[in-house]
Amino acid sequence: MAISAKDLANLLNISPATVSMVLNNRPGISKETKDKVLEGAKKYGFDLSKKHMVAVQEGMLHFMIYKNHGSVVSDTPFFSQVTEGIQSQCRQNGYHLQISYLYKNEDLDKQLESLIHLPCKGIILLGTEMSADEFILFKNLSVPLVVLDSYFEAAACNAVCINNVQGAYLAVKHLVENGHTQIGYLHSSLSINNFTERQEGYLKALGEAGITEASTVICPVHPTMEGAYKDLLNYLTSNSSLPTAFFADNDIIAMAAIRAFKETGYNVPEDISVIGFDDMPLCEYMDPPLSTVLVQKDRLGALAVERLLYLIDHEVNDYVKIELSTALTVRKSVKNQNL
Numbered sequence: 001m002a003i004s005a006k007d008l009a010n011l012l013n014i015s016p017a018t019v020s021m022v023l024n025n026r027p028g029i030s031k032e033t034k035d036k037v038l039e040g041a042k043k044y045g046f047d048l049s050k051k052h053m054v055a056v057q058e059g060m061l062h063f064m065i066y067k068n069h070g071s072v073v074s075d076t077p078f079f080s081q082v083t084e085g086i087q088s089q090c091r092q093n094g095y096h097l098q099i100s101y102l103y104k105n106e107d108l109d110k111q112l113e114s115l116i117h118l119p120c121k122g123i124i125l126l127g128t129e130m131s132a133d134e135f136i137l138f139k140n141l142s143v144p145l146v147v148l149d150s151y152f153e154a155a156a157c158n159a160v161c162i163n164n165v166q167g168a169y170l171a172v173k174h175l176v177e178n179g180h181t182q183i184g185y186l187h188s189s190l191s192i193n194n195f196t197e198r199q200e201g202y203l204k205a206l207g208e209a210g211i212t213e214a215s216t217v218i219c220p221v222h223p224t225m226e227g228a229y230k231d232l233l234n235y236l237t238s239n240s241s242l243p244t245a246f247f248a249d250n251d252i253i254a255m256a257a258i259r260a261f262k263e264t265g266y267n268v269p270e271d272i273s274v275i276g277f278d279d280m281p282l283c284e285y286m287d288p289p290l291s292t293v294l295v296q297k298d299r300l301g302a303l304a305v306e307r308l309l310y311l312i313d314h315e316v317n318d319y320v321k322i323e324l325s326t327a328l329t330v331r332k333s334v335k336n337q338n339l
Contacts, residue, residue: 003044003045003046005019005020005023005046005059006019007044007046008037008040008041008044008046011040011044012036012037012040014033014036014037015309015313016059016121016312016313017059017093017094017095017309017313018033018037018094019037020059020094020095021093021094022034022037022038023037023041023048059094059095059096059121060095060096060097060098060119060120060121061090061095061096061097061098061120061121061122061123061124061305061308062097062098062099062100062120062122062123062124063083063086063097063098063099063100063123063124063126064100064101064102064123064124064125064126065079065099065100065101065102065126066102066104066125066126066127066128066129066130066134067101067102067103067104067129068104068129068130068131068134069104069129069190070129071129071190071222071223071224071227072128072129072188072190072192072223073126073128073129074224076252076280077280077281077282077297078250078278078280078295078297079126079297081297081298081301082126082148082149082297082298082300082301083099083301084297084298084301085297085298085299085300085301085302085305086124086301086302086304086305087301088298088301088302089301089302089305089306090305093305093309095121095305095309098120104129104134108134108137109137112137112138120143121143121144121312122143122144122145122146122308122309122311122312123138123141123143123144123145123146123308124145124146124148124304124305124308125138125145125146125147125148126148126149127147127148127149127150127151127152127159127193128148128149128150128192128194129192130147130150132152132153132154132155135147135152135155135157136155139155139157144158144308144311144312145157145158145308146158146159146160146304146307146308146311147159147160148160148161148300148301148304149161149162149194149300150192150193150194151193151321152193156319157319158307158308158311158319158320158321159320159321159322160300160303160304160307160322160324161193161321161322161323161324162194162295162300162323162324162326163323163324163325163326164193164194164195164197164198164200164201165197165198165200165201165204166201166323166325166326167198167201167277167293167295167326168197168198168199168200168201168202168204168205168247168277168293169201169202169204169205170201170293170326170327170328171201171202171205171247171275171276171277171291171292171293171328172201172202172205172206172247172275173205173208173209174275174291174328174330174334175245175247175273175275175334176205176206176209176211178245178273178334178335178336178337178338179336179337179338180243180244180245180273180337181209181211181244182215182217182243182244182245183206183211183216183217183243183244183245183246183247184216184217184218184219184242184243184245184246184247185199185202185216185217185218185219185246185247185248186219186221186228186232186246186247186248186249186253186254186257187199187218187219187220187221187249188220188221188222188223188249188250188253189220189221189222189223189231190222190223194249195223195249198249198277202247203216217242217243219231219232219235219246221235221253221256221257223249223250223252223253224252225252225255225256226256227256228252228253228256228257228260229256229257229259229260232256232257232260232261233260233263233264236260236261236264236266237264242266242272243272244272244273244335244337245272245273245274245275245334245335246272246273246274246275247275247277248274248275248276248277249277250276250277250278251276251277251278251279251280251282251283251290251292252280253276254274254275254276254277254290254292254333255276255282255283255286255290257274258274258286258290258333261274268288268333269288269332269333269334269335270335273333273334273335274290274291274333274334275290275291275292275293275333275334276290276291276292276293277292277293277295278292278293278295278297279292279293279294279295279329280292283329283331284331286333288331288332288333289331289332289333290331290333291328291329291330291331291332291333291334292329292331293326293327293328293329294326294327294328294329295324295326296324299324300324303322303324307320307322
């Protein structure tokens with residue numbers, strides 16, 4: 001009876017990913033390891049004539065992109081860079097990647113049914129727009145699962161997320177250090193875990209600066225470029241007194257805000273300072289270049305693959321939440337009020 005690539009990996013005491021890389025003639029494997037796999041294949045009766053078909057089945061990962069409303073998860077550089085990080089890490093480890101989209105407004109059970117029968121070793125689930133209730137459908141899948149860009153406190157899961165609290169805290173602290181005591185918040189009107197956590201970081205930085213929550217200005221805006229722009233125009237026409245600075249939930253909202261401020265006669269940063277979150281490529285080409293919070297998007301995706309491969313290789317039952325740290329990127333959209 002022919003053995004599988006996974007059986008061969010177990011017999012040789014190496015990872016299935018390494019076996020897959022050798023069988024598919026991938027770079028990055030030493031001659032010693034390659035010889036060990038090929039000799040082991042002959043010794044234990046692995047059918048090398050079927051190596052490509054078996055390797056694909058043994059080395060397939062699935063990236064499921066869940067869309068609730070699609071207002072946050074869209075065709076932006078942020079998510080394309082995250083996907084590139086996933087693909088690159090898969091290639092380095094000899095895995096193939098299948099990408100699928102799931103939509104809330106369609107029959108989720110039916111969509112999952114059509115996907116779970118595909119041969120794969122594990123699943124990365126983009127949970128950015130997902131609620132805890134929606135995650136329940138994915139809880140009992142038969143292969144290892146890692147949730148990317150979200151975390152559900154009430155549901156045991158492996159997750160890789162951004163440290164949103166830290167990022168927002170750094171952004172608002174930067175505004176405080178530049179002499180701003182009236183700091184508004186351009187907060188998404190659509191709720192996701194990331195934005196809820198960023199609000200926590202915003203309030204934490206204000207609290208440490210002695211700025212009370214009662215004196216804050218929170219302006220709800222739609223998290224798309226056009227939606228945020230229109231919401232800001234409405235806000236500006238009905239409010240003559242504005243903070244000296246705004247923290248925005250993401251760069252898209254921050255860019256829309258700068259456009260709205262300029263069109264209503266405000267100069268950035270002379271009249272109003274703006275700081276965003278994500279550090280998308282367009283930020284440095286804005287006028288003025290946008291100060292923001294750096295998220296290593298490709299690293300975020302790579303971390304999800306690393307955790308998933310660990311679960312595949314070790315078959316553990318523990319759950320781990322990994323938070324990727326952020327950093328401040330200072331450009332020219334924040335005025336120093338201390339000068």
